[in-house]
Amino acid sequence: MENLIVATNAVIPFMVYIFLGAIAKKFNLVNENFLKEMNGVVFKVFFPFIMFNNLYDVDFGKLSGARYVEFAVVATLIVIIASFVLVPLFSKDNRRKGVITQAIFRSNSVLYAIPLAQSVFGSEGSTMASIVVAFVVPIYNIASVAILEYYRGGRVSYGKLFINILKNPLIIGAIAGVLFNFLPVTMPACLTLPISELCNMATPLSLFVLGGTLHLSNMKKDYIPLTVGVLLKLIMVPSILSVIMANLGFRGNEFFVVFVMFATPVAAASYPMAQSMDADADLAGEYVVITTVLSIATIFCWILVLKRFGLI
Secondary structure (H helix, E strand, O other), X not given: OHHHHHHHHHHHHHHHHHHXXXXXXXXXXXXXXXXXXXXXXXXXXXXXXXXXXXXXXXXHHHHOOOHHHHHHHHHHHHHHHHHHHHHHHOOOOHHHHHHHHHHHHOEOHHHHHHHHHHHHHHHHHHHHHHHHHHHHHHHHHHHHHHHHHHHHOOOOOHHHHHHHHHHOHHHHHHHHHHHHXXXXXXXXXXHHHHHHHHHXXXXXXXXXXXXXXXXXXXXXXOHHHHHHHHHHHHHHHXXXXXXXXXXXXXXXXXXXXXXXXXXXXXXXXXXXXXXXXXXXXXXXXXXXXXXXXXXXXXXXXXXXXXXXXXXX
């Protein structure tokens, strides 16, 4: 019951933000054009600060010798590459290929993995999850930018593709974060505080916009990519990684903090990114909503199964 409460508490705030956006749209407090413009602001202004903050705060020295962190990074890269190779086999629309690909590998780990690890393993689990998140989330964002940019242009030179990736707001935020991380000075609180506040605003705003622009009627025609993506995201990928980690000897908190990076819902950031990069934003939003709702049940069941087999 405690695990179910934790999963539910992680999901409810997301649903509140989405619901408020839908209500605001229904009562004409906002219109869709305004929301789409706001979505661009979220992507170009708020999310780059998340990238900056993640990479500015990370202690790169902790990667050495942390076997679970190394596994999480390698596993993330493998899932990204496998998704990129497999998705075109069942989807021919370039606007959808990138969306489906990032839905498979990109998790809302910041708002799910850390509180779940805290619930199951206490402060030690929370600390370990935070370290994994610091290394994996930038990979999510950089890979998503590269993949969506690749599919946006169709056939495009690698030089132009590389330039477009470098010009992306998230990549600019990431580069700035790394540079400031290695500077021999620490930013004062008068700068870190507003950056932190801007980061905190990003997810609620993006979900509010999602609620106001989501067209639920599209889910019926999108049932095939939705079914495939959701099954891979919440069931298949976590299952395969669980078997691999178990055979490699991972147990307890190390097993769990890596596991939840892959078993949590699709990241809310995937929606504004898809819309800003000319991908199928409706499908991206549907992935966020459906996986967020279903994760209440899947995370609860996963915790029970992992405990049953003595893995956590």
